[in-house]
Amino acid sequence: MESKINRYSKQLILINSFFILAWLVVSVFPFIWTFWGSFKVKADFFSRADWMFAVSGVNTLIETGDTSTVKAYVESWTEGEFWKATMNTIIITVSVVTISLFLGTLGAYALSRSTYKYTFWILIAALIFRAMPHITLVSGYLFPFFQLNVWGILPTTIIVLVAINQPFTLWLLYSFFKTVPKELDESALIDGCSYFQAFRFVIMPVMWPGVVTAGLFSMMLAYNDFTVTSLLLNQQNYTMVPKINAYLGTIEHSGNYMWAVSSVVSATAPLFMIIMFFQRQLISGLTAGAVKG
Amino acid sequence: MPHKTFFWFFFPSGLAMLMFIGLPIISSFFQSLHIEPEQILMEVEKCDPFGCKTETKVDIEATNKLQEEQPLGRFNGLGTYGDRNHLAFDEIKEAWTNSSSIAEFTDILLNLPFYKALLFTLTFCFAVTPPVVVLGFIVALSVNTITKSLKGPTIFGVILPMIVTPLIGSLVLFWMIDAKGILGSFIQFLFDDPNLSLKSSSQLTWITLIIYGIWHNTPFAFVVFYAALQTVPQDPIEAAIIDGASRYERVRHIVIPHLYPVATFIILICLMDNFRVLEPIIGFAAEGVAQSLSWMIYNDLRSENKMLFGSAGATSMLTIIGVAILLTPVLIRTWREFRTER
Numbered sequence: 327m328e329s330k331i332n333r334y335s336k337q338l339i340l341i342n343s344f345f346i347l348a349w350l351v352v353s354v355f356p357f358i359w360t361f362w363g364s365f366k367v368k369a370d371f372f373s374r375a376d377w378m379f380a381v382s383g384v385n386t387l388i389e390t391g392d393t394s395t396v397k398a399y400v401e402s403w404t405e406g407e408f409w410k411a412t413m414n415t416i417i418i419t420v421s422v423v424t425i426s427l428f429l430g431t432l433g434a435y436a437l438s439r440s441t442y443k444y445t446f447w448i449l450i451a452a453l454i455f456r457a458m459p460h461i462t463l464v465s466g467y468l469f470p471f472f473q474l475n476v477w478g479i480l481p482t483t484i485i486v487l488v489a490i491n492q493p494f495t496l497w498l499l500y501s502f503f504k505t506v507p508k509e510l511d512e513s514a515l516i517d518g519c520s521y522f523q524a525f526r527f528v529i530m531p532v533m534w535p536g537v538v539t540a541g542l543f544s545m546m547l548a549y550n551d552f553t554v555t556s557l558l559l560n561q562q563n564y565t566m567v568p569k570i571n572a573y574l575g576t577i578e579h580s581g582n583y584m585w586a587v588s589s590v591v592s593a594t595a596p597l598f599m600i601i602m603f604f605q606r607q608l609i610s611g612l613t614a615g616a617v618k619g
Numbered sequence: 620m621p622h623k624t625f626f627w628f629f630f631p632s633g634l635a636m637l638m639f640i641g642l643p644i645i646s647s648f649f650q651s652l653h654i655e656p657e658q659i660l661m662e663v664e665k666c667d668p669f670g671c672k673t674e675t676k677v678d679i680e681a682t683n684k685l686q687e688e689q690p691l692g693r694f695n696g697l698g699t700y701g702d703r704n705h706l707a708f709d710e711i712k713e714a715w716t717n718s719s720s721i722a723e724f725t726d727i728l729l730n731l732p733f734y735k736a737l738l739f740t741l742t743f744c745f746a747v748t749p750p751v752v753v754l755g756f757i758v759a760l761s762v763n764t765i766t767k768s769l770k771g772p773t774i775f776g777v778i779l780p781m782i783v784t785p786l787i788g789s790l791v792l793f794w795m796i797d798a799k800g801i802l803g804s805f806i807q808f809l810f811d812d813p814n815l816s817l818k819s820s821s822q823l824t825w826i827t828l829i830i831y832g833i834w835h836n837t838p839f840a841f842v843v844f845y846a847a848l849q850t851v852p853q854d855p856i857e858a859a860i861i862d863g864a865s866r867y868e869r870v871r872h873i874v875i876p877h878l879y880p881v882a883t884f885i886i887l888i889c890l891m892d893n894f895r896v897l898e899p900i901i902g903f904a905a906e907g908v909a910q911s912l913s914w915m916i917y918n919d920l921r922s923e924n925k926m927l928f929g930s931a932g933a934t935s936m937l938t939i940i941g942v943a944i945l946l947t948p949v950l951i952r953t954w955r956e957f958r959t960e961r
Contacts, residue, residue, distance in 0.1 A: 338866065342761045349758055350776045352834070356791045357779060359801065363794070372799040380801065433632030440620040446957055448629070453953060455640045457946045459895035461913045462935035465920060466643025469650055469928050473690060489639030492632050521624045550784030552898055553913075557920055567784055571901065574790075587794065590787050601782050605775055609842050 357594065364588040365394035371587060399592070402573070402585035408592065410562075411569035415549060415593075418484055418565055422548035423541050426488045426495050430540060431533065433492070434499030435525055439508070449500065456493035460553040463490065467558065478560035486558060487548050494547075495540050498611055502536030503529075539611035542604050549597060566593040644939065651932030654695035655925065692929060699933040704915075706937075707731045733937070736910045740941075742825065743911065744893045747832035751889055752882055754833065755840025760870070762841070763848050774845070781838035789831050789902025796827060821908035828909055831899050836892070840885045847881040848874070887949045894938075894945060912938045 362380070363371040369385035379385060383393035390397060402408045437445045467486065471477040506529065514524040549566075556568035564572065570593065573586040601608060620628075661678040664671055701708045714727040728734050762773055780788055795802040796817050807815050817823045851874055859869050897913035900906060906914065912934060919931035 335866075339764075342764055345757070346761050346765065346773060349761075350773065353780050353838070354776045356795055357783075359795060360791045371794070372797060429632040429635060433629045436620060436625045436628030440625045442622070442625070448633070450950060450953065452636070453950065454946065455636055457891050457942050457949075458640060458644070459913055459938055459942060461895065461897060461916045462647060462938050463640060463643045465916050465928070465931040465935045466645075466647035466650070467639075468920060468926065469691065470646055485635070486639050489635040492636050493640075496632060521620065521628070525628075546782070550787075552784060552786045553917070557917075567786055570790070571786060574904075586790070590790060594783055594787060597782060598779070601778075602775060605771070605778075608778075609774070609846065 360587060361591050364398060364584070364591045365396065367395065367397070368584050371584065398584035398588035402582075402589050403592075406569075406573065406582070406585045406589070408566070408569060408585075408589055411564050411566045412592075414480065414559075414563055415565040417480060418487065418555070419545055419548040421484045422487045422491065423544045425484070426491045426544045427537055427541055429488065430492060430495035430499050431537060432525075434496050435503055435529060437496065437500050438503035438506075439511070449497065452493035452496050456497070460490060460551075464554055464557050471558070477558065478563060480559070480563055483555060483558050483563075486554055487551060490554065491544050491547050495544060498540045498543065499536055502533070502539070506532060535607070538604065539607040542600075542607055543611055545600070546597075647932045647935045649932070650691065650928045651699055651936050652694060652696060652929075653692040654699055654929045655692045655927065695929065699929045700937070703731065704930055705733050705933050707733060732910070732915065733934070736912050736915050737941075739825070739909050740894060740896060740911045740913075743829060743832060743896050744890050746829045747836060747893050748886055748889045750833045751836040751840050752885055754837045755885065756844050756878070756882075758837065758841045759844035759848055760874075762845060774842075777841055778838040780835050781842075785835060785898035786902050788835050789899040792831055792834065793903050818904075824903070824905045824908045828896075828899055828903060828905060831903070832893060832896070835899075836889055840889070843881055843885055844878065847878050851877050883948075883952070887945070887952075890945050891942065891949070894942060912941065 359380075366380055366383050366386045367389050369389070370379045370383050373379035373385070386395055387393050389395075437448065463486075468477070471482060476482045510532070511524040511528045514528045515521070519527070551565075552567045552571070555565045556571060559565065559568065561572070566589065570586050570589045573582055573589060660675050661681075663674050663676050665674050666672075700706055703710055710731055711728060714724050718724040718727060729738055758777060762770065762777065765773060783791070794800050796806075797803050803816065806817070807813055817827045855873050856869055859873060864872070895913050896911045897917055900909055900911060900914050901917075906918075910918075916931045916934045916938070919927040919934065
């Protein structure tokens with residue numbers, strides 16, 4: 327019977343394939359275009375004369391002697407100090423993922439195993455916290471952070487991102503721990519384990535699928551953040567995303583556009599690689615809250 | 620689990636949230652009640668060969684001293700909320716009495732910074748969400764029908780716009796849509812107007828931003844719908860096939876009703892997330908014609924010489940009220956779910 331449901335008419339398959347292809351072009355082509363253009367000079371990528379220049383690289387040939395160049399990459403990584411931004415991003419991402427998973431697993435485990443009513447209110451509070459626009463929180467941070475003299479440094483940003491990340495991590499891991507049978511750790515408790523031992527020796531070995539998903543989302547939040555990092559870090563400590571924004575320049579001084587283009591590629595490439603590996607976990611996480619049979 | 624154990628398990632996570640999400644909201648509110656100290660002016664007599672003039676200058680020393688004494692500025696009560704850059708009560712009253720028609724009044728109203736930003740934010744939210752739901756559903760339906768071996772790569776391609784951060788996503792599109800970029804040139808060619816630029820008018824910029832919003836948000840709707848499609852019961856569909864229902868009828872009467880709750884979830888999340896729109900405005904360099912509430916706060920905190928904590932705090936509070944209104948249905952839904960679980 328299965329085959330009958332999934333049998334489609336020829337026209338439908340044709341229309342469908344066409345639609346999917348068109349949609350893939352819409353979602354993927356901008357990235358391919360930027361990737362290709364990052365190897366050209368500005369006169370080609372933003373060509374006033376003819377957009378085909380960006381494909382053929384006429385001006386790139388004139389300026390550098392070849393149809394494609396890695397000049398923008400070399401310059402932005404060295405002169406533009408993109409290596410530093412990359413280092414900062416790595417430090418922030420790794421710390422945020424580690425800390426928020428540590429706090430999140432403990433908290434979510436407790437929430438999923440407690441039968442008291444206050445767990446419900448905590449989860450509701452987390453939901454409200456999750457909805458707060460980050461910029462409104464940042465406006466609350468700046469003044470105290472200036473007064474305490476902790477503005478601009480990486481540890482402050484790490485703690486802030488961990489906290490901002492907690493509500494989502496808690497919800498995700500909470501719904502994951504709910505699927506782990508209660509009998510598992512209850513039997514450990516009967517055998518004389520403390521709650522912490524039950525968590526350490528019974529839950530920890532089976533929690534990795536959920537943790538990978540939660541970690542993936544923490545990583546994306548820390549890696550992609552612009553609002554918090556651009557306002558809470560000083561120029562020297564900028565991570566990749568605010569750094570790219572800084573390359574664009576302000577009204578006062580013109581930026582270096584090709585640095586921004588090449589940095590966009592440098593910043594997105596690792597992210598795409600990771601998502602390619604963990605696509606399944608990403609999708610399961612996104613749907614955790616939405617679909618329950 | 621006993622209260623004490625629960626407390627120690629939850630303490631670190633709860634503390635982090637309380638300190639860095641709960642307190643900042645209170646701090647924001649507290650800031651909004653204060654206003655930057657006035658600059659102390661002094662008169663300086665300046666003499667040159669052509670005579671003497673008195674000039675008013677800012678007494679930097681005295682101002683700095685005052686700043687040190689009251690770093691947050693002086694207490695202003697709810698004054699900041701009512702000023703021209705926020706709810707603008709006086710200006711509205713004046714416009715109401717002075718304008719001859721409703722159209723004139725709305726015109727004045729929508730040129731006040733806060734209402735202008737509110738209008739854009741709401742337009743963005745409500746223009747982006749419906750297409751996102753519809754497109755997400757169609758894409759999910761089509762991906763669901765393709766061969767299994769192609770599904771993985773297709774899904775990867777479809778979700779790319781969602782993975783990149785909004786700033787990078789909007790930059791990538793902006794560079795193509797720029798008058799000198801590939802899409803910009805194409806649009807000029809299409810309308811046969813070499814001076815046409817999407818940046819030239821505010822309507823076109825708004826449309827560009829909305830298209831970006833749809834591009835960025837559709838993958839999320841797709842993923843959720845796609846997962847939900849896997850849970851559609853097969854028996855009613857088989858029965859419908861036997862009864863001779865066409866594919867369209869099957870989708871219309873079996874699949875869509877099954878997906879209603881999921882669709883409301885997507886709509887609510889989409890509205891909430893788009894209410895904080897900020898990065899696309901920066902990425903598209905559209906500050907001139909499109910300001911959102913988040914952008915107003917960002918701008919107050921970014922201003923070159925002085926951060927306007929009071930103003931930012933007040934806008935934050937008003938934004939939070941907006942979010943709260945949008946959040947209420949989500950909360951009610953969660954509450955119901957919990958009730959049925961117990």
